[in-house]
Amino acid sequence: MASKYVIGIDLGTTNSVMAYSELGESLDIKLLKIPQLVAENTIEAHDSLPSFSYLGTTAETENGTLNLPWAEERDFATGTLARSRGADFPERTVGAAKSWLCHNKVDRRAAILPWNAPSEVSKISPVTAAQQYLEHLVSAWESEFPTTPIREQQVVLTVPASFDPVARELTREAALAAGIPSDFVLLEEPQSAIYAWLAQQGDQWRKKLKVGQSVLICDIGGGTTDLTLISVDEEDGELVLRRVAVGDHLLVGGDNMDLATAHSVSQKFAEKGTKLNPWQSVSLWHSCRAAKEALLSVDGPATHSVSVLGRGSKLIGGTITVEVDKSEIASALLDGFFPACGIDDRPQRQPASGFQEIGLPYESDPGITRHIAAFVNAHCSHDSGEVKLPNHVLFNGGVFKATEFQERLLQVMSDWNPNDHSCQRLDGTHDLDFSVARGACNYGWSKATGGIRIRGGVAKSYYVGIETAGLAIPGAPRPLKALCVVPFGMEEGTQADVPSSEIGLVVGQPVSFRFFESNTRKEDAPGFVLDHWTEEELDETDPLQATLTLENSEETFVPVKFDSRITELGIFELWCVGVNSQGQWKLEFNVREE
Amino acid sequence: MGLMAASKAFFKLLFNKELSESFQQLVDGRLQPKLESKPAKPVRKSEPKPKRSDAISLLSALQREARFLDIVSESLGDYSDAQVGAAARDVLRDSGKVIERMFSLRPLTEVEDGASIETPSNFDPAEYRLTGNVSGDGPFSGNVAHHGWKATKCDVPQWSGNKKTEMIVAPIEVEIA
Incomplete structure (x- = not known):
């Protein structure tokens, strides 16, 4: 059955939004009002x-x-009530579930939230929390449009560009459980912000972006910061947008800033001898947000x-x-958050204190400009020792309602190359709150009607760890090599055979591979083997595992090679394919705590 | 089961003008019942929801989000202008947000205060209030003393509590030590 609507869903760390448009001649994006x-x-x-999510009492x-x-x-509530209950009953309130989804030190399918809740509260898993928000949105849609159920519509769901394949897989799991149709597409949030800008510009965008230029998207949400670089190229006389790099997943955002303000203002109340209770602290938080926006507007x-x-x-x-x-x-x-810094400054990694609770791994350096310096230095070209700055910056996230933040960021970047005057705010309206959902809607519409698409493929390269053969030295781990299975830029809907020496796997027992990703190694082809690497080059995420079964065979060992796929919907899959036998086995991420 | 269906029908007829008119026609024999084969819908277990006045829901929202009832109920004589002003700033800001969200108030005319305006000849007195030297049927021209207001929507929260609590505007707040 042909879909009547395209639906864009922004599953945010602190706010979720749903936008939709009819799949007709022209794009007409509306926001769905969500009863809550x-x-x-x-x-x-x-x-x-x-x-x-607020977990209710009996x-x-x-x-x-x-x-x-x-x-x-x-027995639970999602939305505004749940958020306001966070002040009075933190031990019954789940927040930032999305940040937990990509935290690979915990089992994300286990009921662990609210973190540190007392035993009488029946906790939920990060995946369940995400599912609850999505179910709420789905129900809001079904009650507004009972004759066009969501399972018959085109759905685009956004994730942070920096989400690793495991977090994407878990998001997909939550979405399917919430009743979203299985052919929904995942789109990166900063790209979505560009699609929202494109929707609002119409054909004008071709006049505002020139071949050879680049756009930095700086998306600061409530709890996370996401960076993406887009280049403007030409193909067959047509302008083409290409996503060339995404940044690391940074757990610092607008809520940190409001808390910092509230903390410094509460000192002033303390000087007056006033001790604030939790209710007053929340009201102070809201007042401080208003004060921040008023004082830091130009x-x-x-x-x-x-x-x-x-x-x-x-x-x-x-x-x-x-x-x-x-x-x-x-x-x-x-x-504190946008300090002046040089292009060669790097985020400071502070040594962890003796005892560290697991909790969420918040950034030890909240200086967003230093994270941007590292990103620009790694991904923008250098001419004669000077960095070529992005020509345009697109801002996203409610934080930038305090317009001085925009000014400060542009100023700090201009100082990185005083000869380069090109770094400007991208011309046009930056819809700071709703552009991700709107852009997702435009993307779905463009996909169906053949409009402009941003190229890019995978933003990282992926590797599996292979232990080298050879004599084992007692007490020492076998040396580990990293085999590239997905190259940077591999496109959706394609697969890659990974050339490698045959790998012998034991039948009937779980086999496990360590899994790595890289933001910076853009040249590695499938089959390329790294003998050693630095911590900055490769990041380890959750391991992949599978249990191989062979019917009608006495074999205990199967030689296999790898075959990697990026599905049309943006999901990563890795398969082991038998070299001599017909079998193939899909490796799944193991998200359990070790 | 029959009683439940009857009481559901009763509330439907009570609150739905169109439905109650066709029901009247049906009883009078003017309307033949339309026979449609609809898939059986699962029967909801719940009792019909009591309805509460939107005015109470509005008061409740103003108190919850802006402490509006606290400030208008307090005796102003006990405080200095500065004290009243400090409290009023927050209450007014937050009350304004509630009212804007629920009603989206807009001026009734784009013409600014003090500028001249001309009324249509057969205007509705609900739309224009004339003062001063008025004679005849108009059209009239004069200066805008106040631009008027209109609500462009009316989205007061729905309430789903029970009869016993419908007049409660704000609950007792108890801190457990």
């Missing part, structure tokens, strides 16, 4: 669904407090007052106000 609990028994439709479930128009006897006021209202019904008498200067906020946020 905003308080007990109270449902309101908003443009976005905060990506939080009393709440029995009284139907958390019910939705489409769900009775609910030509913003020099001071802004921040108040915390009295907790009880005596509101006016209990209200305390402090004045916050622009200079204080600027030094805390601009210098």
